[in-house]
Amino acid sequence: MSQALLTVKNLSKHFPIKGGVFRRTVGQVKAVDNISFSVNKGETFGLVGESGCGKSTTGRTLIRLLEPTAGEVLFEGKDIARLARKEMQAVRRDLQMVFQDPYASLNPQMTVGELIEEPMKVHGLYNKQERQKRVKKMMDLVGLNAQYITRYPHEFSGGQRQRIGIARALSLEPKLIIADEPVSALDVSIQSQVVNLMDDLQKELDLTYIFIAHDLSVIKHISDRVGVMYLGRMAEIAPKQKIYDQPLHPYTKALLSAVPVPDPKVKKERIILSGDVPSPSNPPSGCAFHPRCPKAFARCKTERPQLLDIGEEHFVACHLYDVDEG
Incomplete structure (x- = not known):
């Protein structure tokens, strides 16, 4: 079993909404809402989801470009979310980020x-x-x-x-690199070159990556394990092959159904989600995905699902897999 280099526990990042003459806080945008996962030494952990799901905010909060609202970020066992500025400066050498827009x-x-x-x-x-x-x-x-x-x-x-x-x-010489959509601003012909370069560098320098993307085909190419995010929450975490061959969460299944298949003979059933992505300033009660979920039932509207361990490193936040439901 690989050793966890980074362990994230109940991490949240909320942004205040100001309103009125006195600019008082009238609400919160829950960009990242109580998520937990770990990243093992030497692996690539892919973080995937639609635009606005909170994956880039997660990356920036992990290295404290944004200060976390709550939760722990344990890097080599040390909670970096609570380090003083000088101590954090020393840790930053081991934690580096590659940004989406290289020019900016x-x-x-x-x-x-x-x-x-x-x-x-x-x-x-x-x-x-x-x-x-x-x-x-x-x-x-x-x-x-x-x-x-x-x-x-x-x-x-x-x-x-x-x-x-x-x-x-x-x-x-960092130990962990957070790559925030590093190829999404590039031409398709160049994307594979950069992904292959990062793959080669990982092997050569014994690097650990958190690779953030909305493109599931890119994530499949480079990741060892994948975390699927929806509206600031973690929907599913599993080894890459399990996510692609045996997805459990209805949202993961819908995302995968939208990935184009290069073989024109292969017919694929597309899962069309109803409605729009809710606002993170006013997320739905219970499961955040329930207004758009084809499998939703009464419990989904009132009770937030916990991230359940299904076995073999597969975790899913969905009441369909909760044994207590009977």
């Missing part, structure tokens, strides 16, 4: 060399000569020509810019 996350006034060197300078690592040597090594690792070291981000393609972002994250 790179300072356009800095050269590639400066961008990759900057995290090392912030953390006080190596002398200037060693940093320069390491910058070239990082560029080589991600498939960028070291001759481009003095070029600026606008001189690169989207795929190359994402490689710069990955090199920048790798410069600190």
Whole structure:
């Protein structure tokens, strides 16, 4: 059994809604609402769901780019959600993030060399000569020509810019990288190159990933285990093959039914969900998915389902699998 590098317990991130003349808090947007999961050392944990389900907020809250409202984030057994700023700075070396839009996350006034060197300078690592040597090594690792070291981000393609972002994250030798939709802004032809690069880097450097995406085919290619999110809550967690071959939650089944099959002879039944995704500022009572669920019954409207252990590392938050229901 692999050892958990990161364990998330009852994590929530709520944003206040201000209203009135005095800008008082009149409500909460429950972007992440009491979720729990773990990530084992050396694995890729895929986090998937529709836009607005809270997966990117989860990623940012894990490394405290956003402060958690409640819950624990245990990294190597230490609750980083409660660390002071100085202690968190030290931990940040081990926790890095690759962002969705490589152009927006790179300072356009800095050269590639400066961008990759900057995290090392912030953390006080190596002398200037060693940093320069390491910058070239990082560029080589991600498939960028070291001759481009003095070029600026606008001189690169989207795929190359994402490689710069990955090199920048790798410069600190992190243990865990959170990749927030790292290929969704790229052309389809470039997406597979970046995913394959991350796969190769993981094997070479013994990295652990949380890979956030809305594209189930990308998640299938790179993940070992998958967590499916809906409206800030975790609907299902399982090893990749179980999610794709034996999905249990009605939402997971609907998501998978929408994935195109490359073989035109294979007929696939599409599950069409009724209604729109509810607002996280006013989530439904009980199971958040019940207004759109074809299998919903009375209990779903009143009681929030717990994440049940079905066995073989398969967890699902659905009353259909609760033995107490009889």
